[in-house]
Amino acid sequence: MSLVEIKDLTVHYPIRSGFWNRITDSVKAVDGISFNIEAGETYGLVGESGSGKSTTGKSVVGLEKVTSGSIMYQGKDITKKANRKSLDYNHDVQMIFQDSLSSLNPRKRIEDIIAEPLRNFEHLDKNEEKLRVLQLLDIVGLDADALYKYPHQFSGGQRQRIGVARAVATNPKLIIADEPVSALDLSVQAQVLNFMKKIQREFGISYLFISHDLGVVRHMCNNIAIMNRGRLVEIGTRDDIYNHPIHIYTKRLLAAIPETNVNNRAEHRAKRLQVEKVYQEQQDKYYDKNGEAYPLVQITPTHSVALPKDLADKFKHEGEVQA
Numbered sequence: 577m578s579l580v581e582i583k584d585l586t587v588h589y590p591i592r593s594g595f596w597n598r599i600t601d602s603v604k605a606v607d608g609i610s611f612n613i614e615a616g617e618t619y620g621l622v623g624e625s626g627s628g629k630s631t632t633g634k635s636v637v638g639l640e641k642v643t644s645g646s647i648m649y650q651g652k653d654i655t656k657k658a659n660r661k662s663l664d665y666n667h668d669v670q671m672i673f674q675d676s677l678s679s680l681n682p683r684k685r686i687e688d689i690i691a692e693p694l695r696n697f698e699h700l701d702k703n704e705e706k707l708r709v710l711q712l713l714d715i716v717g718l719d720a721d722a723l724y725k726y727p728h729q730f731s732g733g734q735r736q737r738i739g740v741a742r743a744v745a746t747n748p749k750l751i752i753a754d755e756p757v758s759a760l761d762l763s764v765q766a767q768v769l770n771f772m773k774k775i776q777r778e779f780g781i782s783y784l785f786i787s788h789d790l791g792v793v794r795h796m797c798n799n800i801a802i803m804n805r806g807r808l809v810e811i812g813t814r815d816d817i818y819n820h821p822i823h824i825y826t827k828r829l830l831a832a833i834p835e836t837n838v839n840n841r842a843e844h845r846a847k848r849l850q851v852e853k854v855y856q857e858q859q860d861k862y863y864d865k866n867g868e869a870y871p872l873v874q875i876t877p878t879h880s881v882a883l884p885k886d887l888a889d890k891f892k893h894e895g896e897v898q899a
């Protein structure tokens with residue numbers, strides 16, 4: 577059994593209009609997605625802004641009311657509040673946000689910020705609590721004098737590490753990391769990602785790692801789902817996605833990974849423009865007449881892609897020939 581099993585998850589937001597403020601339509605933020613997160617792994621959920629990643633993450637934490645579908649955790653559907661309560665789900669699942677400045681209370685000292693989940697769930701005495709907060713600061717590489725400071729006294733990277741310390745305080749089983757390093761410089765991104773990996777090794781945590789950037793996810797994730805307009809268009813292992821991408825949208829996201837080597841920038845730009853040209857010319861083949869992605873078709877045991885029948889048959893056949 578996987579740690580989390582998401583099946584046919586749908587989250588629609590109502591659109592209200594007119595004098596009576598009636599519901600006249602809905603935004604299909606998440607439109608029937610399924611994937612599993614295994615214990616101890618980092619699962620990547622990648623897509624452009626507005627593709628539905630955050631809504632999915634919030635649904636998994638229990639912060640968003642789902643329209644239909646299920647999210648199974650330890651055999652129970654946690655889209656139901658009573659099940660979240662009986663499982664102690666809020667203790668087991670934590671979240672790290674992109675914007676550490678607004679997600680950390682500016683009026684609270686770091687000691688109180690990190691201790692907050694401990695106070696909610698563990699009821700330690702004062703000394704035990706302080707010791708635990710100091711251990712957590714040490715794990716994320718911050719000195720003890722951080723205890724008495726406020727969020728604005730830290731750099732973005734340090735604040736993000738404080739967010740990581742708070743998220744791991746109660747020893748959770750799963751952390752939803754929503755764009756955890758997007759607001760940081762490249763060098764600082766690597767630092768925070770390394771801390772997240774170190775903590776994962778030490779505590780055996782699973783991550784649902786949400787990002788718009790396939791470059792960031794590459795060194796973090798074992799399995800990756802590509803999300804586009806509320807649907808999944810490609811699911812696979814790291815090797816499937818980076819070395820054998822099939823969906824035109826995945827190829828476009830891969831071409832959008834920023835090139836860090838200055839000497840290769842011109843070549844990279846030319847390649848990106850070429851991929852964009854192909855995307856504009858051929859994207860219609862990959863979406864149905866309503867502009868929606870097709871259902872996923874399994875190409876190999878680990879790799880599934882949203883394709884119409886003719887393309888699915890073509891790629892399956894190519895896979896068989898190569899094998």
Ligand SMILES: Nc1ncnc2c1ncn2[C@@H]1O[C@H](COP(=O)(O)OP(=O)(O)OP(=O)(O)O)[C@@H](O)[C@H]1O
Nearest residue numbers: 589603605623624625626627628629630631632788
């Ligand atoms: N509370 C809400 N009410 C109405 N529509 C919403 C709400 N939250 C999100 N949406 C819409 O749902 C869609 C998916 O949003 P979501 O934030 O999940 O995307 P995302 O991939 O995480 O993008 P970003 O990275 O920009 O946050 C968007 O069209 C968004 O405008």
